[in-house]
Amino acid sequence: MGLEDDDGDEDIDPCVEPIEGQDSPAGDEAFDVDREYLQEAKTTWSKAEVKQLMTDLKEHGRGYFINEYVVKRAIPIPRLLYAFGICLCKQLRQKRPKTLLYFLEVAMTRELESREKLPMYNTIDDAVDLIRKSKRIVILTGAGISVSCGIPDFRSRDGLYANLQRNGEYNLDDPQQMFDIHYFKENPAVFYSFASQIYPSNFIPSPCHRFIKLIEDKGKLLRNYTQNIDTLETRAGVQRVLQCHGSFATASCINCHTRHPGNAIEDDIMNHRVPLCKGCPPIQPPTKPKAKKKPKKKNLSVWEQDDDDDEPDIPAYPPGIMKPDITFFGEKLSNEFDKALIEDRPLVDLLLVIGTSLKVSPVSDILTHLRHSVPQILINKTPIKHINPDIVLLGNADEVVQYLVRKLGWDLPELPAQNGSSSLKPGNIRTRKRPSEGVEPSEPRRVGDSHVWLFEGAEGGMWVRELEKRYESSTESTPDASTRPSSQDGQSKTKKPRTT
Numbered sequence: 001m002g003l004e005d006d007d008g009d010e011d012i013d014p015c016v017e018p019i020e021g022q023d024s025p026a027g028d029e030a031f032d033v034d035r036e037y038l039q040e041a042k043t044t045w046s047k048a049e050v051k052q053l054m055t056d057l058k059e060h061g062r063g064y065f066i067n068e069y070v071v072k073r074a075i076p077i078p079r080l081l082y083a084f085g086i087c088l089c090k091q092l093r094q095k096r097p098k099t100l101l102y103f104l105e106v107a108m109t110r111e112l113e114s115r116e117k118l119p120m121y122n123t124i125d126d127a128v129d130l131i132r133k134s135k136r137i138v139i140l141t142g143a144g145i146s147v148s149c150g151i152p153d154f155r156s157r158d159g160l161y162a163n164l165q166r167n168g169e170y171n172l173d174d175p176q177q178m179f180d181i182h183y184f185k186e187n188p189a190v191f192y193s194f195a196s197q198i199y200p201s202n203f204i205p206s207p208c209h210r211f212i213k214l215i216e217d218k219g220k221l222l223r224n225y226t227q228n229i230d231t232l233e234t235r236a237g238v239q240r241v242l243q244c245h246g247s248f249a250t251a252s253c254i255n256c257h258t259r260h261p262g263n264a265i266e267d268d269i270m271n272h273r274v275p276l277c278k279g280c281p282p283i284q285p286p287t288k289p290k291a292k293k294k295p296k297k298k299n300l301s302v303w304e305q306d307d308d309d310d311e312p313d314i315p316a317y318p319p320g321i322m323k324p325d326i327t328f329f330g331e332k333l334s335n336e337f338d339k340a341l342i343e344d345r346p347l348v349d350l351l352l353v354i355g356t357s358l359k360v361s362p363v364s365d366i367l368t369h370l371r372h373s374v375p376q377i378l379i380n381k382t383p384i385k386h387i388n389p390d391i392v393l394l395g396n397a398d399e400v401v402q403y404l405v406r407k408l409g410w411d412l413p414e415l416p417a418q419n420g421s422s423s424l425k426p427g428n429i430r431t432r433k434r435p436s437e438g439v440e441p442s443e444p445r446r447v448g449d450s451h452v453w454l455f456e457g458a459e460g461g462m463w464v465r466e467l468e469k470r471y472e473s474s475t476e477s478t479p480d481a482s483t484r485p486s487s488q489d490g491q492s493k494t495k496k497p498r499t500t
Contacts, residue, residue, distance in 0.1 A: 034087075034089050034090065037078075037087050037088070037089070037090070037093075038087055040082075041082040041087040044079060044082045044083075045082055045083045049083070050083045053065075053069070053080075053083045054083070054111060056068065056069075057108060057111060057112065058111070058112065058115075058371065058372035058373075059371045059372065059373060060371075061345065061369065062105070062108050062112075065108065066101075066104070070101075070104070077097075077100040077101065077103065077104050078093050078100070080104060081103060081104065081107055084107040084108075084110070084111060086103070086107055088103065109368070112368040112369075112372075113368055113386075114388075115367070115368075115372045115376075115387070115388050116372070116388065117388050117389070117390050117451070118373070118375055118390045121375055121390040121391055121451070122390075122391065122450070122451040123391070123446075123451075124391075124393070124403075124404075124407065124444065124453055125407075126390075126391060127377050127391045127393065127404065128404060128407045128408055130350050130375050130377065131215075131220075131350070131352075131404065131408060132408060134220060134349045134350035135219070135220055135349060136220070136222040136344075136347045136348050136349050136350075137215055137220050137221055137222055137348070137349070137350045137351075137352060138222050138223055138224075138225065138344060138348045138350070138351050138352070138366075138370075139212055139215065139221065139223075139224045139225070139351075139352045139354060140224075140225045140226075140351065140352070140353045140354070140356065140363070140366055141208070141212070141224060141225070141226045141227065141228065141233075141353075141354045141355055141356060142226075142227045142228065142354075142355045142356025142357065142358075143227070143228060143355060143356070144354065144355020144356060144380060144381060144397050145206055145208035145209060145228070145354055145355040145397050146203070146206060146208075146209075146228055146230055146232055146355075147355070148206045148207075148208075148396070148397075148398050149203040149204060149205065149206050149230075149232060150202075150203055151198060151200075151203055151230055152198075176329060177190075178190065178191060178194060179191075179326075179328050179329055180328060180329045180330060181328040181329065181330040181331050182330055184323065184328060185254065185321075188274045188317065188321050188323075189274055192268070192269065192272055192273060192274050192275075193272050195269045195324070196269055196270050196272065198229070198230065199248060199266070199269050199270065200230040200231050200232060200235070200248055201266065201270075203230065203232060204232075204235070204415065205232045205233075205235050205236035205415060206232070206397075206398055207398040207401055207402055207412055208354060208355065208397050208398055208401050209232050209233055209235070209236035209238070210236050210412040210413055210415070211401040211402075211404075211405065211412065212224050212233060212236065212238050212241075213233075213236045213237045213238050213413050214405065214410060214411075214412055214413055216238055216239065216240060217413060218410075221238075221240050222240070222344055222347055222348055223240050223241070223242055223340060223344055224238055224240060224241040224242065225242050225244055225337075225340075225363065225366060226241060226242070226243055226244065227244055227245050227356060227360065227363050228243070228245075228247075229243065229245055229246060229247045229248060229324075229326040230247070230248070231243070231247045231248060231249050234249070235415070235416075236413075236415060236416075237413070237415070237416045242336065242337065242340050244327075244333060244337055244363045245326060245327040245333070245363070246324070246325045246326040246327045246334075247262075247324070247325065247326060248262045248324045248325075248326065249261075249262045249325070250262050250324075250325045251264060251265050251275070251322050251323060251324045251325060252322070252323060252325055253277035253279070253280060253320050253321070253322055253323075254319075254320075254321050254322075254323050255277060255280050255318075255319040255320040255321070256277060256279055256280055256320060258277060258279055259325070260322070262324060262325075264322075265322050265324070268322075274317060274321060275321070275322040276317070276318060276320055276321060276322060277320030277321070277322055279320065280318060280319060280320025281318065281319075281320070282318050333362060333363075337362070337363075341366065341369055345369060345370060345371070346371075348370060348371075348374055349374060349375075350374065350375050350377070351367070351370060351374055351375070351376045351377070352377050352379065353367075353376065353377070353378045353379065353380070353384075353387075353389065354379045354380070354397055354401070355379070355380060355381075355397045356380070357380075357382070357384060358384055358386070358387060367387055375390050375391075376388075376389040376390050376391075377389060377390065377391045377392075377393065378391070378392045378393065379393045379397050379400045379401065380392075380393075380394060380397070381394065381395065381396065381397070381457055381458065381459050382394065382459045382460065382461075383452075383460055383463050383464070385463065389451075390451060391451050391453075392451060392452040392453065393444070393453050393455060394452065394453065394454050394455065394458035394459070394460055394464075395444070395454060395455025395456050395457045395458040396455065396456055396457035399442075399455050399456050399457065400455050403444070403455065442455075442456055447460075447464055447467050447468050447471065448467065448468050448470070448471025448472060449471050450467060450471055452464070452467060
């Protein structure tokens with residue numbers, strides 16, 4: 001973003017802006033100082049320099065930017081903030097370095113979250129070409145790729161949380177309590193009365209899971225970051241997968257932290273029992289012999305009664321409760337997530353986002369950590385309005401990936417044979433109705449001349465209708481499609497000045 005000259009297009013964000021006709025609490029001298037800073041902000045960086053600063057941030061990341069400009073070049077943070085369109089007032093400039101660094105972090109986050117669409121990618125053929133030519137693809141997946149397996153997603157109108165709210169079966173104040181670590185420790189029976197409904201032993205991988213395996217078989221998968229806990233990627237044979245929120249594959253004692261294979265508690269899960277750690281001591285009955293009750297004195301208030309005879313409360317569960325190694329609310333992600341992201345950032349050459357609303361942090365922040373020059377393709381039932389992918393394929397994810405596979409001239413791999421106690425038993429498998437893989441997916445419809453394509457099951461709603469109208473009006477006024485807006489909402493992005 002550039003800085004405004006006297007007749008420029010963009011504005012500086014002043015932290016304190018003089019109001020005409022009013023006096024400053026600090027006097028006119030404070031206003032003069034701030035005006036001096038504003039003038040300095042307009043002349044400190046050229047447009048070419050600002051462009052280079054923003055390129056370094058978007059291509060190399062926050063760590064590189066701070067190390068290069070704050071540490072190595074020793075540029076004062078207030079001066080750096082000019083490049084982001086922010087001018088600090090005198091009082092804020094005097095804050096300690098840690099506070100100034102926080103201001104810079106906020107400015108960098110705002111910039112990283114405003115990725116601009118790459119204008120050269122718009123069509124399905126572009127998507128196919130990107131997949132064919134890319135060598136290090138990151139695939140970010142969510143609950144949408146497992147819906148056709150019979151596992152509900154979490155946040156849709158028919159999702160897990162909505163159903164928990166409607167049914168009221170578990171007497172939860174908030175449906176998200178089902179996955180809250182503090183609530184689990186207080187009453188693990190609630191989770192275990194429900195866990196069998198999402199336990200992976202009765203589900204088979206979807207075409208989306210097999211598509212990830214196909215990308216890996218082609219030697220193109222850098223890593224699959226999945227938010228799912230169902231381990232269906234592993235069942236499909238995917239090796240380079242990181243279960244960001246953990247999974248049922250292992251379970252640990254919340255008391256001694258001993259880890260066991262997930263199938264060690266499978267029987268308890270399927271029978272709605274709270275599994276207990278065999279290495280932790282069981283509940284011990286009170287050691288004090290029960291004394292003979294004395295007759296209570298009459299005419300005494302409750303507060304005057306002798307409570308020596310009250311029996312000690314026995315906890316409902318011993319301290320050693322087993323918990324699947326899935327990340328509950330209130331728990332941190334493993335260090336493996338951050339490590340993988342650091343390793344993958346400089347290598348990835350294509351990002352596929354499939355079946356996720358990107359509403360849960362920190363996985364949703366992966367996009368802000370990747371280089372902005374890396375092409376992004378979104379495959380989802382509904383649009384995600386807070387990101388700006390280059391190609392948007394809306395519809396049932398299974399249909400979309402099968403269409404892409406056909407265009408690529410590839411075939412989805414067969415599922416590997418399953419072994420062990422969690423093997424798939426044909427009589428127990430639950431899946432939603434899927435289209436026959438022998439039937440070719442129907443042709444998608446393009447929204448105007450945009451980068452958005454609608455497949456079967458797409459739920460774009462008003463967003464799609466408004467985008468279509470925008471492109472219709474653009475067609476009437478601008479015959480040359482190459483000059484049309486390229487951002488996700490159909491309009492070029494401009495930053496609005498903000499007051500800190």
